[in-house]
Amino acid sequence: MNKKLVSVLLASAMAVTALAGCGSKAEGTADTAAKAQAEAGDAAESGDTVDVEFWYSGGKTAVGVVQEIVDSFNASQSKYHVSTVTQADYDETYQKLQAGIAGNAAPDLVLLNAETARTLASKNLLADMQPMIDGDSEFSADDYLKVFYDQGVDETGKIFGLPAYGTTQVMYYNMAAFDAAGVKAEDIKTWSDLAEAAKKIKAAGYEYGWEPMWGADNMIDAAFSNGASIFNEDGTQVTINSPEWVEVWEAFRTWIHDDKTMAIHSGGQGWEYWYATIDDVIAGKAGGYTGSSGDQADLDFSIVAAMEQPAWSASTTSAPMAETKTLSVLEGSSDAEKQGAFAFIKYFTNAESQAKWTMSTGYVAVNQKINDNADYQSYVAENPQAAVPFAQATHGTVYPNDPTNGAIKDALKVAADKVEIDGVSAKEALDEAQKTAQAALDEALAK
Numbered sequence: 001m002n003k004k005l006v007s008v009l010l011a012s013a014m015a016v017t018a019l020a021g022c023g024s025k026a027e028g029t030a031d032t033a034a035k036a037q038a039e040a041g042d043a044a045e046s047g048d049t050v051d052v053e054f055w056y057s058g059g060k061t062a063v064g065v066v067q068e069i070v071d072s073f074n075a076s077q078s079k080y081h082v083s084t085v086t087q088a089d090y091d092e093t094y095q096k097l098q099a100g101i102a103g104n105a106a107p108d109l110v111l112l113n114a115e116t117a118r119t120l121a122s123k124n125l126l127a128d129m130q131p132m133i134d135g136d137s138e139f140s141a142d143d144y145l146k147v148f149y150d151q152g153v154d155e156t157g158k159i160f161g162l163p164a165y166g167t168t169q170v171m172y173y174n175m176a177a178f179d180a181a182g183v184k185a186e187d188i189k190t191w192s193d194l195a196e197a198a199k200k201i202k203a204a205g206y207e208y209g210w211e212p213m214w215g216a217d218n219m220i221d222a223a224f225s226n227g228a229s230i231f232n233e234d235g236t237q238v239t240i241n242s243p244e245w246v247e248v249w250e251a252f253r254t255w256i257h258d259d260k261t262m263a264i265h266s267g268g269q270g271w272e273y274w275y276a277t278i279d280d281v282i283a284g285k286a287g288g289y290t291g292s293s294g295d296q297a298d299l300d301f302s303i304v305a306a307m308e309q310p311a312w313s314a315s316t317t318s319a320p321m322a323e324t325k326t327l328s329v330l331e332g333s334s335d336a337e338k339q340g341a342f343a344f345i346k347y348f349t350n351a352e353s354q355a356k357w358t359m360s361t362g363y364v365a366v367n368q369k370i371n372d373n374a375d376y377q378s379y380v381a382e383n384p385q386a387a388v389p390f391a392q393a394t395h396g397t398v399y400p401n402d403p404t405n406g407a408i409k410d411a412l413k414v415a416a417d418k419v420e421i422d423g424v425s426a427k428e429a430l431d432e433a434q435k436t437a438q439a440a441l442d443e444a445l446a447k
Helices: 004-020 022-045 062-077 088-102 114-122 130-134 146-152 173-179 191-203 217-224 243-258 273-280 291-300 333-348 352-362 368-372 374-382 384-393 407-422 425-444
Strands: 049-055 080-087 109-113 164-172 290-294 306-309 322-329
Touching: 004 114, 049 062, 049 088, 049 164, 049 333, 049 374, 062 333, 062 352, 080 088, 080 173, 080 243, 080 425, 088 109, 109 114, 114 146, 114 322, 130 273, 130 306, 146 164, 146 322, 164 173, 164 217, 164 273, 164 291, 164 333, 164 352, 164 374, 173 191, 191 243, 217 243, 217 407, 243 407, 243 425, 273 290, 291 352, 291 384, 306 384, 322 333, 322 368, 352 368, 352 374, 352 384, 368 374, 407 425
Parallel strands: 049 080, 049 109
Antiparallel strands: 109 322, 164 290, 164 306, 164 322
């Protein structure tokens, strides 16, 4: 990227804002985009391709598919060339990105967790993509699933990232286990239905009827499907020990510790617990598990099938979390580099690329037009499990912006271990989490 000091850029931007009239804002953003396009055009005519540096991470399959899409983009035009640098995981990307920004050696484009991107945007380190969008007559926000698109927009309307792909936790079940127990997936409408199915599966000779994935996320999903919330309406009170939370988490404790129809794998190195859970279902030790949409690339669908998470009860609706990874542009890049990054984002999120992405990885596509893509239609007809995460995401819940910088989620993680591993009552665990989280929120709001 063009190594400009971010502080100088921000000071200049503030000066321009102070001098500019409100009525010139739309014209200014369009002019900026036009200028960037002109710069890129001039570079292409002179034979100088604009290089765009892109940092990202992911599993082996995902990393390979991203590179294939990058190579396809580079071959499709000559204005820009995207160069990639991969990291081990999203935490490493964030750590190296912070160091790169401090050392004036950051990339132009980066793949981030939406919450992380929001934090960087609040410090004015990510470019507002609205000028690029305003200058592109072909761009349509309506192409994106709203649940994902909105996660890249801050409270002021600044677009700090566009969704690259989504994730949501869906259910995978062993078809032979369901058959042996006389359970039909289409009959599981609520978590109570799943609990009854788990009893039948264990009675049919399986070690466990169902295996939730270790951690807070599965239980947060179920709580959201029971109408639970993280905050009250004005955002001043944490509500993670409400009756809606306690009912759900106590049910999980009962299923795991009292009924022993469900179980979790915990601990180990890295993702060891995750793969141990999957192995139980593939090997026929458990009836099914709750896992990532991205697991589909590694599952044998001659053994398992997929279904959406159910509602908590007959009076509620299914509303598990739907999270996105954002493609964000660095503020310190030149206008031409920003325009090149935006051009690649459009390419990565078009229907054709998104169809390739979701068919190869199992992660959720963010472009609704994939449903019109012939290759995707054929793939889903042969692999119905591929449509499950996308369908679930359409009624997903966005985890709210957390002013405590993750302290609330951390408190829920501690409470989840107490409930799932130690068998502590949900009320006790969540009451303690509530106190910790509320103190963190009070401190954050007082700043």
